[in-house]
Amino acid sequence: MGVSIEVRGLTKSFGSQKIWNDVTLTLPAGEISVMLGPSGTGKSVFLKTxxxxxxxxxxxxxIEGQDLVTLKEGDLYEVRKLFGVLFQDGALFGSMNLYDxxxxxxxxxxxxxxxxxRNIVLEKMDLVGLSGAEDKLPGEISGGMRKRAGLARALVLDPEIxxxxxxxxxxxxxxxxxxxxxxIDLNAQIDATFLIVTHDINSTRTVPDNIGLLYHKHLAMFGPREMLLSSEEPVVRQFLNAQTVGPIGMSEEKDADELAAESGKELPPLPPIPLQLGTSDGTPRRAEKPAGEWCRANGIVPPPGSFLSGNAGVPGVPQNVEAGRAALS
Structure with missing residues (x-):
């Protein structure tokens, strides 16, 4: 089972450049969380921290009662064994084949x-769909295969995060x-705690259990997927629905004149919240929640059409419209 990560008041600067300030959140054990944010908001810096x-x-x-910030190098080395990391480009050694x-x-x-x-490597490569590619060099395969090879490497020490x-x-x-x-399938099998940095809104709407948004040097919001997808918070609503109306501009935040010019515009309605992506074989994940549970518990009426469609034909996702309607009741 994965372990939780509790982040308290995290602040990071490079010289005089503040990256983010007072970031506080808890990544729940065994759940999939996604961190979003406009380019340059320090998402990759957050992972490295x-x-x-x-x-x-x-x-x-x-993590497990220990503060990584104050640990000595030897103790930090041991805690790092809990982690597996998949970098953007896979970070493979170009002179080594995939097996090595x-x-x-x-x-x-x-x-x-x-x-x-050998047994472990072949097991992990099979897990990510790379059986038979052991002798290939990184330069001989596609970008998607390199990412899967990087993921296999991140999994060989059986990480909890x-x-x-x-x-x-x-x-x-x-x-x-x-x-x-x-x-989704890996989370169901190994029950690790996942944190994914992405810009892909479609992935964000269907994959994670939790979503966070970094914006303007702070954490705008972090919580269950349904909370952010139904949020009326301007920056959250704008980013998660790829809208031009809101505080985010082409470069940074919009100035007062731009925001004033938008004040009379009617916002487009929130799109329906889709069903969360299920496992390939339909087996529930431990962290999986019933559709609409957070909305019901918090008295939130989700956008019309939520949980009824949006995942049609996705393997492992319940296609029963009545089940979707029940989620709204």
């Missing part, structure tokens, strides 16, 4: 025999759908 590659200026990162790339953490951090390493940086960058919509399904 969580794993201890960057030191924050202030704040705490609590995936085997690298096992050879570096364990004393397992080559026989045991997976940090995933823009898995959809450079992928076409079909490959993005495949890798989204892979994350």
């Amino acid at each position: 969580l794993v201890g590659l960057l030191k924050p200026d202030e704040g705490q990162i609590i 790339n995936v085997a690298f953490p096992l050879r570096e951090h364990t004393r397992k025999s080559e026989s045991d390493i 997976l940090l995933i940086d823009e898995p959809d960058s450079g992928l076409d919509p079909v490959r993005t759908s495949y890798i989204n399904q892979l994350f």
Whole structure:
């Protein structure tokens, strides 16, 4: 089972440039969370800070009762074994074939025999759909395959926390759908805590259990998927629905004159909240919640059409319209 990550008052700057300030949230154990934000808001910096590659200026990162910010290097090294990290481009060694790339953490951090390493590597490569590609070099395969190889490498030490940086960058919509399904299936199988940084709104609307949004040097909101997808908070509503009306401008935030000019405009209605993506075989994940549960518990009426469609034909997703209607009642 994954472990929770409690972030308290995290602040990070590079020189005089403030990246974000007073970020506080808890990534629930075993759940899939997504972190969004306009370009340049420090999403990748946040991932690197969580794993201890960057030191924050202030704040705490609590994992299993230990504050990563104050740990000595030797203790931090041990806690990092809880993590698996998938970087944007896979970060594979170009001179090594896929087998040796995936085997690298096992050879570096364990004393397992080559026989045991082979069994683990082949298992993880099969898990991400790369059986038979062991001898290929990173330069001989597609971007999607490189990402899956990077994911296999992130999995070989059986991490309890997976940090995933823009898995959809450079992928076409079909490959993005495949890798989204892979994350759902992996979460069901290994029950790890996932944090995914992405710009892809379709993925954000259907994959995670929780969503966070970094904006203007702070955490605008973090919480259950249904909370953010039904939110009327201007920056959250604008970003999650890809609208031009709102505080986010082409470069940074809009100035007072731009916002004043928009004040009389009628906002388009919120789109329906889709059903969350299910596992390929229909087996429920431990973290999976009934559709509409958060809305019902908090007295929120979701946008019309929510939970009735939007995932038609997706494997593992209940297609029963009556079940969707029940979620609204």
